Amino acid sequence: MVDQPWGDLFGTLERETLSMKIAKRILSLIKEKQLRPGDRLPSERELARMMQVSRPSLREALRALQIMNIIENRQGSGNYITSLEPKKLIEHLEAVFVLDDAVYVDLFKARKIMETGLAELAAGNITDSEVEELEALVKEAKERVDDAEAFLHLDLALHNQIVKAARNGILELFMSSINQLSVYSRRRTAESPDIRRQTVRDHRAIVRALKSHDPAAARAAMFRHLSRVEKGFGDQA
Structure with missing residues:
Protein backbone atom coordinates (compact mmCIF):
# COMPACT_ATOMS: atom_id res chain seq x y z
CA MET A 1 0.00 0.00 0.00
CA LEU A 89 -29.54 30.63 19.46
CA ILE A 90 -26.43 28.71 18.39
CA GLU A 91 -27.49 27.91 14.82
CA HIS A 92 -25.11 29.31 12.20
CA LEU A 93 -23.13 31.36 14.73
CA GLU A 94 -19.78 30.38 13.26
CA ALA A 95 -20.90 31.55 9.83
CA VAL A 96 -21.56 35.01 11.22
CA PHE A 97 -17.86 35.44 11.89
CA VAL A 98 -15.95 33.56 9.20
CA LEU A 99 -16.73 32.77 5.57
CA ASP A 100 -14.44 32.26 2.61
CA ASP A 101 -14.55 35.21 0.22
CA ALA A 102 -15.75 32.91 -2.58
CA VAL A 103 -18.94 32.25 -0.63
CA TYR A 104 -19.81 35.94 -0.82
CA VAL A 105 -20.39 35.61 -4.57
CA ASP A 106 -23.34 33.35 -3.74
CA LEU A 107 -24.33 35.54 -0.81
CA PHE A 108 -24.65 38.65 -2.98
CA LYS A 109 -26.61 36.67 -5.58
CA ALA A 110 -29.00 35.59 -2.84
CA ARG A 111 -29.32 39.14 -1.53
CA LYS A 112 -30.11 40.45 -5.01
CA ILE A 113 -32.85 37.87 -5.49
CA MET A 114 -34.33 38.33 -2.03
CA GLU A 115 -33.96 42.03 -1.38
CA THR A 116 -35.04 43.23 -4.82
CA GLY A 117 -38.21 41.19 -4.43
CA LEU A 118 -38.74 42.48 -0.91
CA ALA A 119 -38.31 46.08 -2.10
CA GLU A 120 -40.91 45.43 -4.81
CA LEU A 121 -43.35 44.03 -2.25
CA ALA A 122 -42.63 46.83 0.21
CA ALA A 123 -43.48 49.45 -2.41
CA GLY A 124 -47.04 48.16 -2.46
CA ASN A 125 -47.43 47.76 1.29
CA ILE A 126 -45.39 50.46 2.99
CA THR A 127 -47.18 53.00 5.18
CA ASP A 128 -46.52 56.72 5.46
CA SER A 129 -45.09 56.27 8.96
CA GLU A 130 -42.70 53.58 7.72
CA VAL A 131 -41.54 55.87 4.92
CA GLU A 132 -40.87 58.56 7.51
CA GLU A 133 -38.80 56.08 9.55
CA LEU A 134 -36.75 55.21 6.48
CA GLU A 135 -36.23 58.87 5.63
CA ALA A 136 -35.05 59.48 9.19
CA LEU A 137 -32.56 56.61 8.89
CA VAL A 138 -31.19 58.00 5.62
CA LYS A 139 -30.89 61.46 7.18
CA GLU A 140 -29.04 60.11 10.21
CA ALA A 141 -26.77 57.97 8.03
CA LYS A 142 -25.81 61.07 6.04
CA GLU A 143 -25.04 62.94 9.26
CA ARG A 144 -22.94 60.05 10.59
CA VAL A 145 -21.30 59.02 7.33
CA ASP A 146 -17.85 59.47 8.88
CA ASP A 147 -18.62 57.00 11.69
CA ALA A 148 -18.24 53.52 10.18
CA GLU A 149 -19.66 51.65 13.18
CA ALA A 150 -22.75 53.85 13.51
CA PHE A 151 -23.26 53.70 9.76
CA LEU A 152 -23.20 49.89 9.83
CA HIS A 153 -26.07 49.81 12.34
CA LEU A 154 -28.08 52.38 10.38
CA ASP A 155 -27.58 50.44 7.14
CA LEU A 156 -28.85 47.25 8.74
CA ALA A 157 -31.80 49.06 10.33
CA LEU A 158 -32.89 50.46 6.96
CA HIS A 159 -32.70 47.11 5.19
CA ASN A 160 -34.57 45.39 8.04
CA GLN A 161 -37.29 48.05 7.92
CA ILE A 162 -37.79 47.38 4.21
CA VAL A 163 -38.05 43.65 4.93
CA LYS A 164 -40.77 44.31 7.52
CA ALA A 165 -42.63 46.63 5.15
CA ALA A 166 -42.88 43.80 2.61
CA ARG A 167 -45.32 42.03 4.98
CA ASN A 168 -44.13 38.51 4.23
CA GLY A 169 -43.19 36.43 7.25
CA ILE A 170 -41.57 33.62 5.25
CA LEU A 171 -39.26 35.96 3.36
CA GLU A 172 -38.46 37.72 6.61
CA LEU A 173 -37.26 34.40 8.06
CA PHE A 174 -35.10 33.76 5.00
CA MET A 175 -33.59 37.23 5.28
CA SER A 176 -32.77 36.59 8.92
CA SER A 177 -30.61 33.65 7.81
CA ILE A 178 -28.97 35.71 5.07
CA ASN A 179 -28.25 38.50 7.54
CA GLN A 180 -26.45 36.01 9.77
CA LEU A 181 -24.04 35.38 6.92
CA SER A 182 -23.54 38.99 5.93
CA VAL A 183 -21.90 40.48 9.02
CA TYR A 184 -18.39 40.42 7.63
CA SER A 185 -19.29 41.75 4.18
CA ARG A 186 -21.31 44.61 5.70
CA ARG A 187 -18.52 45.47 8.09
CA ARG A 188 -15.88 45.39 5.36
CA THR A 189 -17.81 47.63 2.98
CA ALA A 190 -18.77 50.01 5.80
CA GLU A 191 -15.08 50.67 6.35
CA SER A 192 -14.89 52.49 3.00
CA PRO A 193 -15.86 56.20 3.12
CA ASP A 194 -16.65 56.14 -0.61
CA ILE A 195 -19.00 53.17 -0.24
CA ARG A 196 -20.70 54.80 2.74
CA ARG A 197 -21.36 58.00 0.79
CA GLN A 198 -22.64 56.08 -2.23
CA THR A 199 -24.84 53.98 0.03
CA VAL A 200 -26.52 57.12 1.36
CA ARG A 201 -27.36 58.12 -2.22
CA ASP A 202 -28.55 54.60 -3.03
CA HIS A 203 -30.73 54.42 0.06
CA ARG A 204 -32.26 57.79 -0.77
CA ALA A 205 -33.21 56.48 -4.23
CA ILE A 206 -34.70 53.30 -2.77
CA VAL A 207 -36.78 55.23 -0.24
CA ARG A 208 -37.94 57.64 -2.95
CA ALA A 209 -39.25 54.71 -4.99
CA LEU A 210 -40.94 53.19 -1.95
CA LYS A 211 -42.56 56.51 -1.09
CA SER A 212 -43.92 56.70 -4.64
CA HIS A 213 -45.28 53.14 -4.28
CA ASP A 214 -43.45 52.21 -7.49
CA PRO A 215 -42.55 48.48 -7.29
CA ALA A 216 -40.44 48.42 -10.47
CA ALA A 217 -38.43 51.47 -9.44
CA ALA A 218 -37.91 50.07 -5.94
CA ARG A 219 -36.66 46.76 -7.35
CA ALA A 220 -34.30 48.52 -9.77
CA ALA A 221 -32.94 50.88 -7.11
CA MET A 222 -32.25 48.00 -4.74
CA PHE A 223 -30.51 46.01 -7.49
CA ARG A 224 -28.26 48.95 -8.37
CA HIS A 225 -27.40 49.44 -4.71
CA LEU A 226 -26.49 45.80 -4.07
CA SER A 227 -24.48 45.64 -7.30
CA ARG A 228 -22.41 48.64 -6.21
CA VAL A 229 -21.88 47.18 -2.74
CA GLU A 230 -20.81 43.86 -4.25
CA LYS A 231 -18.29 45.63 -6.49
CA GLY A 232 -16.98 47.61 -3.53
CA PHE A 233 -16.59 44.43 -1.52
CA GLY A 234 -14.62 42.83 -4.33
CA ASP A 235 -12.41 45.88 -4.77
CA GLN A 236 -11.43 45.67 -1.09
CA ALA A 237 -10.36 42.01 -1.32
Whole structure:
Protein backbone atom coordinates (compact mmCIF):
# COMPACT_ATOMS: atom_id res chain seq x y z
CA MET A 1 0.00 0.00 0.00
CA VAL A 2 1.46 3.35 -1.06
CA ASP A 3 1.39 6.17 1.44
CA GLN A 4 -0.69 9.12 0.35
CA PRO A 5 1.25 12.39 -0.18
CA TRP A 6 -0.96 14.29 2.22
CA GLY A 7 1.36 17.27 2.52
CA ASP A 8 -0.53 20.21 4.01
CA LEU A 9 -3.95 18.87 3.00
CA PHE A 10 -5.39 18.98 6.50
CA GLY A 11 -3.56 22.13 7.54
CA THR A 12 -3.76 23.38 11.10
CA LEU A 13 -6.85 24.17 13.10
CA GLU A 14 -7.52 27.79 13.89
CA ARG A 15 -8.39 28.70 17.43
CA GLU A 16 -11.88 30.00 18.04
CA THR A 17 -11.87 33.78 17.87
CA LEU A 18 -12.36 35.79 21.03
CA SER A 19 -15.39 37.49 19.50
CA MET A 20 -17.05 34.14 18.92
CA LYS A 21 -16.29 33.08 22.50
CA ILE A 22 -17.89 36.28 23.79
CA ALA A 23 -21.00 35.77 21.66
CA LYS A 24 -21.33 32.13 22.73
CA ARG A 25 -21.00 33.13 26.38
CA ILE A 26 -23.86 35.61 26.04
CA LEU A 27 -25.92 32.98 24.20
CA SER A 28 -25.25 30.48 26.99
CA LEU A 29 -26.51 32.96 29.57
CA ILE A 30 -29.71 33.36 27.54
CA LYS A 31 -30.19 29.60 27.22
CA GLU A 32 -29.60 29.22 30.96
CA LYS A 33 -32.22 31.96 31.52
CA GLN A 34 -29.74 34.11 33.41
CA LEU A 35 -30.46 36.66 30.70
CA ARG A 36 -34.08 37.00 29.61
CA PRO A 37 -35.93 38.81 26.81
CA GLY A 38 -36.08 42.50 27.62
CA ASP A 39 -33.02 42.49 29.90
CA ARG A 40 -30.58 45.32 29.31
CA LEU A 41 -26.92 44.36 29.05
CA PRO A 42 -24.31 46.28 31.05
CA SER A 43 -22.62 49.15 29.25
CA GLU A 44 -19.93 48.26 26.74
CA ARG A 45 -17.21 49.48 29.07
CA GLU A 46 -18.60 47.56 32.05
CA LEU A 47 -19.23 44.38 30.06
CA ALA A 48 -15.67 44.42 28.69
CA ARG A 49 -14.35 44.81 32.23
CA MET A 50 -16.54 42.01 33.59
CA MET A 51 -15.52 39.59 30.82
CA GLN A 52 -11.91 40.79 30.82
CA VAL A 53 -11.88 41.28 27.05
CA SER A 54 -11.00 44.14 24.73
CA ARG A 55 -13.76 46.48 23.63
CA PRO A 56 -13.12 45.89 19.88
CA SER A 57 -13.64 42.13 20.36
CA LEU A 58 -16.76 42.81 22.42
CA ARG A 59 -18.14 45.16 19.75
CA GLU A 60 -17.64 42.53 17.05
CA ALA A 61 -19.54 39.98 19.14
CA LEU A 62 -22.36 42.43 19.85
CA ARG A 63 -22.65 43.36 16.17
CA ALA A 64 -22.96 39.69 15.25
CA LEU A 65 -25.67 39.15 17.86
CA GLN A 66 -27.52 42.22 16.57
CA ILE A 67 -27.44 40.88 13.01
CA MET A 68 -28.90 37.62 14.33
CA ASN A 69 -31.65 39.61 16.10
CA ILE A 70 -30.59 38.18 19.45
CA ILE A 71 -29.89 41.59 20.90
CA GLU A 72 -31.06 45.02 19.79
CA ASN A 73 -29.45 48.39 20.29
CA ARG A 74 -31.83 51.11 21.46
CA GLN A 75 -30.47 54.55 20.72
CA GLY A 76 -29.33 56.24 23.91
CA SER A 77 -30.42 53.32 26.07
CA GLY A 78 -28.11 50.38 25.37
CA ASN A 79 -28.27 46.77 24.22
CA TYR A 80 -31.27 44.60 25.10
CA ILE A 81 -32.02 40.88 24.78
CA THR A 82 -34.74 40.22 22.22
CA SER A 83 -37.35 37.46 22.33
CA LEU A 84 -35.93 34.34 20.67
CA GLU A 85 -36.42 30.60 21.04
CA PRO A 86 -33.37 29.10 22.82
CA LYS A 87 -33.07 26.27 20.28
CA LYS A 88 -32.28 28.84 17.58
CA LEU A 89 -29.54 30.63 19.46
CA ILE A 90 -26.43 28.71 18.39
CA GLU A 91 -27.49 27.91 14.82
CA HIS A 92 -25.11 29.31 12.20
CA LEU A 93 -23.13 31.36 14.73
CA GLU A 94 -19.78 30.38 13.26
CA ALA A 95 -20.90 31.55 9.83
CA VAL A 96 -21.56 35.01 11.22
CA PHE A 97 -17.86 35.44 11.89
CA VAL A 98 -15.95 33.56 9.20
CA LEU A 99 -16.73 32.77 5.57
CA ASP A 100 -14.44 32.26 2.61
CA ASP A 101 -14.55 35.21 0.22
CA ALA A 102 -15.75 32.91 -2.58
CA VAL A 103 -18.94 32.25 -0.63
CA TYR A 104 -19.81 35.94 -0.82
CA VAL A 105 -20.39 35.61 -4.57
CA ASP A 106 -23.34 33.35 -3.74
CA LEU A 107 -24.33 35.54 -0.81
CA PHE A 108 -24.65 38.65 -2.98
CA LYS A 109 -26.61 36.67 -5.58
CA ALA A 110 -29.00 35.59 -2.84
CA ARG A 111 -29.32 39.14 -1.53
CA LYS A 112 -30.11 40.45 -5.01
CA ILE A 113 -32.85 37.87 -5.49
CA MET A 114 -34.33 38.33 -2.03
CA GLU A 115 -33.96 42.03 -1.38
CA THR A 116 -35.04 43.23 -4.82
CA GLY A 117 -38.21 41.19 -4.43
CA LEU A 118 -38.74 42.48 -0.91
CA ALA A 119 -38.31 46.08 -2.10
CA GLU A 120 -40.91 45.43 -4.81
CA LEU A 121 -43.35 44.03 -2.25
CA ALA A 122 -42.63 46.83 0.21
CA ALA A 123 -43.48 49.45 -2.41
CA GLY A 124 -47.04 48.16 -2.46
CA ASN A 125 -47.43 47.76 1.29
CA ILE A 126 -45.39 50.46 2.99
CA THR A 127 -47.18 53.00 5.18
CA ASP A 128 -46.52 56.72 5.46
CA SER A 129 -45.09 56.27 8.96
CA GLU A 130 -42.70 53.58 7.72
CA VAL A 131 -41.54 55.87 4.92
CA GLU A 132 -40.87 58.56 7.51
CA GLU A 133 -38.80 56.08 9.55
CA LEU A 134 -36.75 55.21 6.48
CA GLU A 135 -36.23 58.87 5.63
CA ALA A 136 -35.05 59.48 9.19
CA LEU A 137 -32.56 56.61 8.89
CA VAL A 138 -31.19 58.00 5.62
CA LYS A 139 -30.89 61.46 7.18
CA GLU A 140 -29.04 60.11 10.21
CA ALA A 141 -26.77 57.97 8.03
CA LYS A 142 -25.81 61.07 6.04
CA GLU A 143 -25.04 62.94 9.26
CA ARG A 144 -22.94 60.05 10.59
CA VAL A 145 -21.30 59.02 7.33
CA ASP A 146 -17.85 59.47 8.88
CA ASP A 147 -18.62 57.00 11.69
CA ALA A 148 -18.24 53.52 10.18
CA GLU A 149 -19.66 51.65 13.18
CA ALA A 150 -22.75 53.85 13.51
CA PHE A 151 -23.26 53.70 9.76
CA LEU A 152 -23.20 49.89 9.83
CA HIS A 153 -26.07 49.81 12.34
CA LEU A 154 -28.08 52.38 10.38
CA ASP A 155 -27.58 50.44 7.14
CA LEU A 156 -28.85 47.25 8.74
CA ALA A 157 -31.80 49.06 10.33
CA LEU A 158 -32.89 50.46 6.96
CA HIS A 159 -32.70 47.11 5.19
CA ASN A 160 -34.57 45.39 8.04
CA GLN A 161 -37.29 48.05 7.92
CA ILE A 162 -37.79 47.38 4.21
CA VAL A 163 -38.05 43.65 4.93
CA LYS A 164 -40.77 44.31 7.52
CA ALA A 165 -42.63 46.63 5.15
CA ALA A 166 -42.88 43.80 2.61
CA ARG A 167 -45.32 42.03 4.98
CA ASN A 168 -44.13 38.51 4.23
CA GLY A 169 -43.19 36.43 7.25
CA ILE A 170 -41.57 33.62 5.25
CA LEU A 171 -39.26 35.96 3.36
CA GLU A 172 -38.46 37.72 6.61
CA LEU A 173 -37.26 34.40 8.06
CA PHE A 174 -35.10 33.76 5.00
CA MET A 175 -33.59 37.23 5.28
CA SER A 176 -32.77 36.59 8.92
CA SER A 177 -30.61 33.65 7.81
CA ILE A 178 -28.97 35.71 5.07
CA ASN A 179 -28.25 38.50 7.54
CA GLN A 180 -26.45 36.01 9.77
CA LEU A 181 -24.04 35.38 6.92
CA SER A 182 -23.54 38.99 5.93
CA VAL A 183 -21.90 40.48 9.02
CA TYR A 184 -18.39 40.42 7.63
CA SER A 185 -19.29 41.75 4.18
CA ARG A 186 -21.31 44.61 5.70
CA ARG A 187 -18.52 45.47 8.09
CA ARG A 188 -15.88 45.39 5.36
CA THR A 189 -17.81 47.63 2.98
CA ALA A 190 -18.77 50.01 5.80
CA GLU A 191 -15.08 50.67 6.35
CA SER A 192 -14.89 52.49 3.00
CA PRO A 193 -15.86 56.20 3.12
CA ASP A 194 -16.65 56.14 -0.61
CA ILE A 195 -19.00 53.17 -0.24
CA ARG A 196 -20.70 54.80 2.74
CA ARG A 197 -21.36 58.00 0.79
CA GLN A 198 -22.64 56.08 -2.23
CA THR A 199 -24.84 53.98 0.03
CA VAL A 200 -26.52 57.12 1.36
CA ARG A 201 -27.36 58.12 -2.22
CA ASP A 202 -28.55 54.60 -3.03
CA HIS A 203 -30.73 54.42 0.06
CA ARG A 204 -32.26 57.79 -0.77
CA ALA A 205 -33.21 56.48 -4.23
CA ILE A 206 -34.70 53.30 -2.77
CA VAL A 207 -36.78 55.23 -0.24
CA ARG A 208 -37.94 57.64 -2.95
CA ALA A 209 -39.25 54.71 -4.99
CA LEU A 210 -40.94 53.19 -1.95
CA LYS A 211 -42.56 56.51 -1.09
CA SER A 212 -43.92 56.70 -4.64
CA HIS A 213 -45.28 53.14 -4.28
CA ASP A 214 -43.45 52.21 -7.49
CA PRO A 215 -42.55 48.48 -7.29
CA ALA A 216 -40.44 48.42 -10.47
CA ALA A 217 -38.43 51.47 -9.44
CA ALA A 218 -37.91 50.07 -5.94
CA ARG A 219 -36.66 46.76 -7.35
CA ALA A 220 -34.30 48.52 -9.77
CA ALA A 221 -32.94 50.88 -7.11
CA MET A 222 -32.25 48.00 -4.74
CA PHE A 223 -30.51 46.01 -7.49
CA ARG A 224 -28.26 48.95 -8.37
CA HIS A 225 -27.40 49.44 -4.71
CA LEU A 226 -26.49 45.80 -4.07
CA SER A 227 -24.48 45.64 -7.30
CA ARG A 228 -22.41 48.64 -6.21
CA VAL A 229 -21.88 47.18 -2.74
CA GLU A 230 -20.81 43.86 -4.25
CA LYS A 231 -18.29 45.63 -6.49
CA GLY A 232 -16.98 47.61 -3.53
CA PHE A 233 -16.59 44.43 -1.52
CA GLY A 234 -14.62 42.83 -4.33
CA ASP A 235 -12.41 45.88 -4.77
CA GLN A 236 -11.43 45.67 -1.09
CA ALA A 237 -10.36 42.01 -1.32
